[in-house]
Amino acid sequence: MRIRVLGRLAASALLSVPLSAQNFVCSLSDSQEKEAPAAFDKLMPLFLTKRCFNCHGGINPFVAMTMGDQSKKLERRGTHPDLFNGEDKVVLDPDGTENFAKTFKACVTCHDAGAFAAGTWHLAPFQPDKQFAIAGSGIAKATLDLCKQIKVRGRFPGTAGFIGHMTDDNGNTAAPFLETAFVGTMALDKDETDAATEDLKNEGGYPAPITVMTRGQALQLSKDWVAAMGGKFRQPEECGCKEHHYALRVIAKGVLQMPGFTFHIGFAGQNTAFPEIHLKFQDNGSFSDSAIATPETDNEGSLPMIRCQGKRGNQVQVEVKGTWPDITPGSTAPTDEPPAPPKSPIKFSITLSQAATAASESCATPLGVMMGSSNKTGPPKFTFDFVFPDPQVNQAVAVDWPAPFPGWAGRVTAQIIEVP
Ligand code: HEC
Numbered sequence: 001m002r003i004r005v006l007g008r009l010a011a012s013a014l015l016s017v018p019l020s021a022q023n024f025v026c027s028l029s030d031s032q033e034k035e036a037p038a039a040f041d042k043l044m045p046l047f048l049t050k051r052c053f054n055c056h057g058g059i060n061p062f063v064a065m066t067m068g069d070q071s072k073k074l075e076r077r078g079t080h081p082d083l084f085n086g087e088d089k090v091v092l093d094p095d096g097t098e099n100f101a102k103t104f105k106a107c108v109t110c111h112d113a114g115a116f117a118a119g120t121w122h123l124a125p126f127q128p129d130k131q132f133a134i135a136g137s138g139i140a141k142a143t144l145d146l147c148k149q150i151k152v153r154g155r156f157p158g159t160a161g162f163i164g165h166m167t168d169d170n171g172n173t174a175a176p177f178l179e180t181a182f183v184g185t186m187a188l189d190k191d192e193t194d195a196a197t198e199d200l201k202n203e204g205g206y207p208a209p210i211t212v213m214t215r216g217q218a219l220q221l222s223k224d225w226v227a228a229m230g231g232k233f234r235q236p237e238e239c240g241c242k243e244h245h246y247a248l249r250v251i252a253k254g255v256l257q258m259p260g261f262t263f264h265i266g267f268a269g270q271n272t273a274f275p276e277i278h279l280k281f282q283d284n285g286s287f288s289d290s291a292i293a294t295p296e297t298d299n300e301g302s303l304p305m306i307r308c309q310g311k312r313g314n315q316v317q318v319e320v321k322g323t324w325p326d327i328t329p330g331s332t333a334p335t336d337e338p339p340a341p342p343k344s345p346i347k348f349s350i351t352l353s354q355a356a357t358a359a360s361e362s363c364a365t366p367l368g369v370m371m372g373s374s375n376k377t378g379p380p381k382f383t384f385d386f387v388f389p390d391p392q393v394n395q396a397v398a399v400d401w402p403a404p405f406p407g408w409a410g411r412v413t414a415q416i417i418e419v420p
């Protein structure tokens with residue numbers, strides 16, 4: 001008794017888990033799923049060049065971080081010359097944010113070539129989720145982590161903000177970080193170049209321009225990544241950074257109840273508990289696929305309503321057809337929208353029809369069509385319409401399975417799952 005109750009709880013939990021988890025389905029087509037992470041991989045060597053990396057956590061010239069009279073020691077990293085006492089601390093405001101003016105005021109005594117005025121030469125923000133290095137280590141983050149972070153961290157949001165940054169720091173002529181990184185001068189004034197030449201003689205010398213790619217190539221690769229995401233950053237976090245694949249798990253159950261007799265039908269696909277139909281998203285948002293499932297049938301009762309000889313080799317074709325307008329083609333222009341959850345529903349229909357019946361079988365039954373007991377006439381097709389308004393992984397939707405038999409009750413459930 002107790003075991004049965006537990007069993008039921010487990011089954012209902014399976015269907016209700018996802019709403020709180022908010023693990024949205026990534027709205028990219030199958031080809032975009034492949035192309036986007038591959039495009040970001042090509043950008044990765046740029047983020048790891050010292051010219052970009054050093055400002056984003058690779059080096060640390062500071063010895064402490066202070067807030068009011070509180071002070072925390074920092075580990076210096078890299079070959080940077082010592083800063084004067086009083087200029088060698090990161091200064092935080094009472095609310096914990098960096099005080100740019102106080103922290104970076106002194107940098108300009110050496111880093112003042114080009115457009116850099118006092119306070120404009122500064123390190124990327126210190127928050128761990130805004131650096132290219134793992135917090136406090138100077139070691140590069142994994143490609144996937146960096147990719148996820150680039151989608152959300154920019155001061156100018158969205159893919160437009162990112163492209164703007166990769167074009168000309170979004171028009172920031174007072175601190176042209178990108179341009180300076182590519183020419184490799186570190187905006188050092190003349191007096192400092194000797195020191196730099198000496199310090200960096202084993203690290204490529206000075207100046208040390210970026211050589212892994214040109215600025216034009218860096219911009220093109222950035223545009224390729226954005227184009228492979230249909231022009232916008234999407235949720236979940238890993239969307240566009242890691243390849244995803246999804247499938248529908250189709251669960252169908254029916255019961256025919258007549259006086260003295262009960263007949264069950266349900267799916268238990270091969271190898272998996274239920275048939276899994278892959279969601280093969282096309283670039284235009286459409287998808288379709290099908291699978292063959294072998295339903296389980298059983299009957300119990302006292303009436304000899306069903307008498308079968310031979311094998312019951314009944315097979316049902318499960319066909320899925322649908323669209324998801326959130327999937328947009330690669331030509332879409334960049335937007336300033338932060339990574340957004342899906343906006344439109346995934347809509348599809350599931351059609352169940354008889355695929356094959358064992359020819360050797362012969363049954364006498366009032367439900368011949370449903371049981372696939374005849375090799376001459378197939379059962380009727382049943383089509384069910386499904387709508388997932390805010391598609392999330394593990395979400396399930398159930399619809400009734402009406403059939404023209406008195407005493408019949410059935411239900412078809414579709415669940416979106418992530419598959420390798
Ligand atoms: C006394 C001169 C001097 C001051 C002041 C100074 N720097 Fe530097 N900085 C250098 C030199 C020289 C280099 C070249 C690297 C080396 O010599 O190790 C450098 C390199 C750097 C780099 C590495 C850039 C790259 O492309 O690899 C960063 C980042 C940096 N400094 C940040 C700062 C910050 C932030 C400040 C202010 C808090 C600052 N520096 C103040 C002299 C200075």
Ligand code: HEC
Binds near residue numbers: 052121125155178182
């Ligand atoms: C002198 C230091 C410095 C150098 C060199 C530098 N950056 Fe930055 N970078 C920053 C700062 C500071 C920010 C934060 C800007 C902001 O959010 O206002 C930033 C922000 C970014 C962002 C997020 C911006 C956004 O709005 O999406 C990216 C991406 C980035 N940098 C890439 C690079 C690349 C690639 C290079 C090398 C070609 C590079 N940076 C070199 C200091 C630097």
